[in-house]
Structure formats: C-alpha cells, structure tokens
Amino acid sequence: MTALRRLGATSLNVVGLLLAVVVLNFLLIQAAPGDPAQVIAGEMGGASPEIMAEIRTRYGLDRSVPEQLATYVGRVARGDLGYSFYFNEPVSRLILGQLPATAILVLTSLGFAVLAGAALGILSARRPHGLLSHAVSLVAIAGNAAPVFWTGLMLLVLFASVWPVLPVAGMSDVANPATGLAAILDVGRHLVLPALTLGIVYVAQYSRLMRTSMIDALQADYVRTARAKGLPERVVVGKHALRNALIPLVTMVGLQFGQLFAGAILVETVFAWPGLGRLTFESILRRDYPTLLGILFCSALLVITANIVTDLIYRLIDPRIRAGRTA
CATH class of the missing domain: 1.10.3720.10 (MetI-like)
Structure with a gap:
C-alpha cells in the first residue's frame, strides 16, 4: 500500500509539473516578439490583408491568449502537440x-x-x-x-x-x-x-x-x-x-x-x-x-x-x- 501511495503521489507531481511547463512555455512564447502569420506569409512571398486574416483564422491566431492557451492545453492532454506552421505536418x-x-x-x-x-x-x-x-x-x-x-x-x-x-x-x-x-x-x-x-x-x-x-x-x-x-x-x-x-x-x-x-x-x-x-x-x-x-x-x-x-x-x-x- 505504501508503494501504491508513493506511485500515486509521484504521478500527481509529474502531471502537475508537466501542466506548469506547458502553461509557462506557452505564455513565454506568446510574449516573444514577432507574428507567426507574417512569417508564414513571408514564406509565400507576401500576402494581402485578406490572406493574412485567413492564415490567422486557420491557425487560431485570431483568438485571445487565454482561448489559445485553453485549446492548446486540451490538445496536449489528448496527446496532440499541434500542427507545424512551417513544416506543414503534425x-x-x-x-x-x-x-x-x-x-x-x-x-x-x-x-x-x-x-x-x-x-x-x-x-x-x-x-x-x-x-x-x-x-x-x-x-x-x-x-x-x-x-x-x-x-x-x-x-x-x-x-x-x-x-x-x-x-x-x-x-x-x-x-x-x-x-x-x-x-x-x-x-x-x-x-x-x-x-x-x-x-x-x-x-x-x-x-x-x-x-x-x-x-x-x-x-x-x-x-x-x-x-x-x-x-x-x-x-x-x-x-x-x-x-x-x-x-x-x-x-x-x-x-x-x-x-x-x-x-x-x-x-x-x-x-x-x-x-x-x-x-x-x-x-x-x-x-x-x-x-x-x-x-x-x-x-x-x-x-x-x-x-x-x-x-x-x-x-x-x-x-x-x-x-x-x-x-
């Protein structure tokens, strides 16, 4: 029973630590300067305002930071790390x-x-x-x-x-x-x-x-x-x-x-x-x-x-x- 309690406590600590890592990393990345939509448009050779808006909508960049964070944490909990902007694959x-x-x-x-x-x-x-x-x-x-x-x-x-x-x-x-x-x-x-x-x-x-x-x-x-x-x-x-x-x-x-x-x-x-x-x-x-x-x-x-x-x-x-x- 002691071993099971120790295993359960360790599992809870790991889950809590990973959750903190996910949240802090996301907030730090969001605080970094630069716009991913501009980078994606730059790879295309430039884009009109309509295309830029479509890019932001497609990748969820038009949502608020709390909404993006909640969506990202939910995906990670399901084992989904998202889709690459640049490499175009999971x-x-x-x-x-x-x-x-x-x-x-x-x-x-x-x-x-x-x-x-x-x-x-x-x-x-x-x-x-x-x-x-x-x-x-x-x-x-x-x-x-x-x-x-x-x-x-x-x-x-x-x-x-x-x-x-x-x-x-x-x-x-x-x-x-x-x-x-x-x-x-x-x-x-x-x-x-x-x-x-x-x-x-x-x-x-x-x-x-x-x-x-x-x-x-x-x-x-x-x-x-x-x-x-x-x-x-x-x-x-x-x-x-x-x-x-x-x-x-x-x-x-x-x-x-x-x-x-x-x-x-x-x-x-x-x-x-x-x-x-x-x-x-x-x-x-x-x-x-x-x-x-x-x-x-x-x-x-x-x-x-x-x-x-x-x-x-x-x-x-x-x-x-x-x-x-x-x-």
Whole structure:
C-alpha cells in the first residue's frame, strides 16, 4: 500500500509539473516578439490583408491568449502537440522523426562522459598528489572553460582540413548509402565528433567530482575497517568506496540531463546532425511556435523521466536508501 501511495503521489507531481511547463512555455512564447502569420506569409512571398486574416483564422491566431492557451492545453492532454506552421505536418511526427538521432547523440555523449570522468576521478583519487591527479585538475579547468560551440568548431577545423580522417557533417554518407553492419559503422564514424564535443565538458566536471568523492570515501572509517580485515585493494575500492562515491556523480548526471539537450542544439547545428537540436534551431528562426512548444514539452518529459531513473539508480547503488524507504 505504501508503494501504491508513493506511485500515486509521484504521478500527481509529474502531471502537475508537466501542466506548469506547458502553461509557462506557452505564455513565454506568446510574449516573444514577432507574428507567426507574417512569417508564414513571408514564406509565400507576401500576402494581402485578406490572406493574412485567413492564415490567422486557420491557425487560431485570431483568438485571445487565454482561448489559445485553453485549446492548446486540451490538445496536449489528448496527446496532440499541434500542427507545424512551417513544416506543414503534425508536430508529434516531426519530433518522433528527429528524436532517435538526438537520443543516440545524447546517450553516447553521456556514457562517454560518465565512464571517462569516473575512471579519471578514481585513478587520480588513488594518488591525490600525483602527476595524474594534477593532470585531471588541469583537464577539468580547461574543459569547463571551453564552450561547447568553440570545441565543436575547433574539431570541425581540425578534422575537415588538417587531419581529414573522420566525417564532419551529417549522420551518414548520403553519397554512398550503406546497409546492415556497414550502415551502423557509418553512423558510428559520423557520431564520434559530435559526441566528443558534447561530452568533453562533462568529462571535465565528472572527473573532478569523482576525484573529490572518491578521496572522501577512501578516508572513511568503513574503508579503513575493510582494509584492516585484509580485503584486497580492488575489493576495497570497487565494492566499498566506489558505491558511495558514485552517489554525487549520479546526482549531477540527473541534474544535468536537461543541459545535455541544450548543448545538443549547438552541437547538432555545428555538425549538421539531423536531430531535435537542429529542429529547435529552425523552429526558432521560423517562429514555428507549435513545433517549439512540442520540443520543449518533450524535453521536460525526458528530464522528468531522467530524474525518476536517477532515483531508482540511488536505490540500486546504496542499500541504505532502500532500507530507509522500506522503513
């Protein structure tokens, strides 16, 4: 019964949060300067006042803001994200078509950042005053100081002209399309630079955080007790210290999941990666409000899901959390 109550409370919180996100995003978009009808007419090469009035009526732009908001919230509640002004197709279809590419980029970057950052942090924590520890600190400072778009542009210049061994644009080779395993390898080659660009800054942050957490864990009493029992060092580090040191890292990953999507907008634009980032950029330029609102809604839904997954990972890492919630 306690689990059911907790599930019900979580569901209500999620619904309330999504409703707040939908309302706030809609009001912020409405407050932005510009007229979508003018943009649509501009794509047509101009329009008479009668055509402009017809465009506003067709897309519901002639209604008051409260009426538009009520209509939009009702559609979202039914799973309808609206119709794109610019692309002339349902927003949900647009998002589902671009989401896999962004998911591949974001998850690959996140996996690279977590694994590389955790490994560097653990290795440098074993010898806090060693050469590797100082090198990790320098890498962390440099990684935090370099903006994502600057890193992407530098890699683009390097691998486009100086050392052209990797593709620098797109998700696959359009001129020579491949199938089967060759297609997967082709996507992997195109993925290297965007994932590296998006992941570098987080490698810097996670390595520094993991180093600090691991140093604290290795100095804890339970680690001293484990060593006093004669346990091998790999067991002491891997089983006792690592699980506790991972909790701050998991927390940071959950909090920064939304930032990954924000960074993906710049990375996908630099490397012409066909994902939600490019779709967001084009929607902003075209003032395609339904598409932009749909992307923001789906992004919020993904961030909420990531936070729930983070909470579940806490319970897997630390048995005390499971015991405390059971009690």
